[in-house]
Amino acid sequence: NAGVMQNPRHLVRRRGQEARLRCSPMKGHSHVYWYRQLPEEGLKFMVYLQKENIIDESGMPKERFSAEFPKEGPSILRIQQVVRGDSAAYFCASSPATGDNEQFFGPGTRLTVL
Amino acid sequence: GENVEQHPSTLSVQEGDSAVIKCTYSDSASNYFPWYKQELGKRPQLIIDIRSNVGEKKDQRIAVTLNKTAKHFSLHITETQPEDSAVYFCAAISVAGGNMLTFGGGTRLMVKP
Numbered sequence: 522n523a524g525v526m527q528n529p530r531h532l533v534r535r536r537g538q539e540a541r542l543r544c545s546p547m548k549g550h551s552h553v554y555w556y557r558q559l560p561e562e563g564l565k566f567m568v569y570l571q572k573e574n575i576i577d578e579s580g581m582p583k584e585r586f587s588a589e590f591p592k593e594g595p596s597i598l599r600i601q602q603v604v605r606g607d608s609a610a611y612f613c614a615s616s617p618a619t620g621d622n623e624q625f626f627g628p629g630t631r632l633t634v635l
Numbered sequence: 636g637e638n639v640e641q642h643p644s645t646l647s648v649q650e651g652d653s654a655v656i657k658c659t660y661s662d663s664a665s666n667y668f669p670w671y672k673q674e675l676g677k678r679p680q681l682i683i684d685i686r687s688n689v690g691e692k693k694d695q696r697i698a699v700t701l702n703k704t705a706k707h708f709s710l711h712i713t714e715t716q717p718e719d720s721a722v723y724f725c726a727a728i729s730v731a732g733g734n735m736l737t738f739g740g741g742t743r744l745m746v747k748p
Contacts, residue, residue, distance in 0.1 A: 566735040577733045622667035626678040
C-alpha cells in the first residue's frame, strides 16, 4: 500500500496565478480531507470529500478556493488568483469507508506565492 | 464547533526525563482523540490515539489519558530521547460536528542530550 500521495511536493506561483494540488488517497479509502498549515502554526481543516461529493467545506474560504474528488482520479484542491497569504503547507488525509476515525496524512504540498 | 486548546506551546526536557502535554476540548460529543508527531518539513504521523470509551492507553514509552468529564486528555512520554524532539499535536473528532480533525496549536518538544 503506497500510502497517501500528494503532488506536487513543492509549488511556486506568482500572485494572481492558479494553484492545483492533487491528492491520491490510500487504496480502499473513499474519504479525503484537506488541511492547511501556515508557517509555525497548527493544521486547520478546510474540506471533507467523498467520491463525487463535498461533505463539509466549512473550513474553506468562500472565494478563490474549490475542491473536488471525481469518480476517477485524485482529489484536487484548486486555488485561483493566489495571494501571498496562501503560502502554506497543504496536507491531504484519507480514511477508510468503514467510518474508522483514523486519518492517514500525505507528505503535503508546500505552496509558495511570490 | 469543536475547539481544542493545547499546553504548553514549548517544552524542554533533559534526555531520560518524562514529558507531559495537555489538551482540552469543548465538544462533549467528541469521541476520538489522536496525537500526531510532526518533524520539520514532514507530514504529521499518528503516534497514539484513544477513543471515548477508554480512559487510558499505552504503547511502550507513550501513553495517553482521557478524562471525559473534564474534557481533557494528555500525552505522556517517558524516558525521552533526542529523537523525540518534534512538534506534537493533539486533535479531536466529533461525529456530531462532522468527521474532520480539530487540532490543538501544537507543542514543540526539545529533548536535550
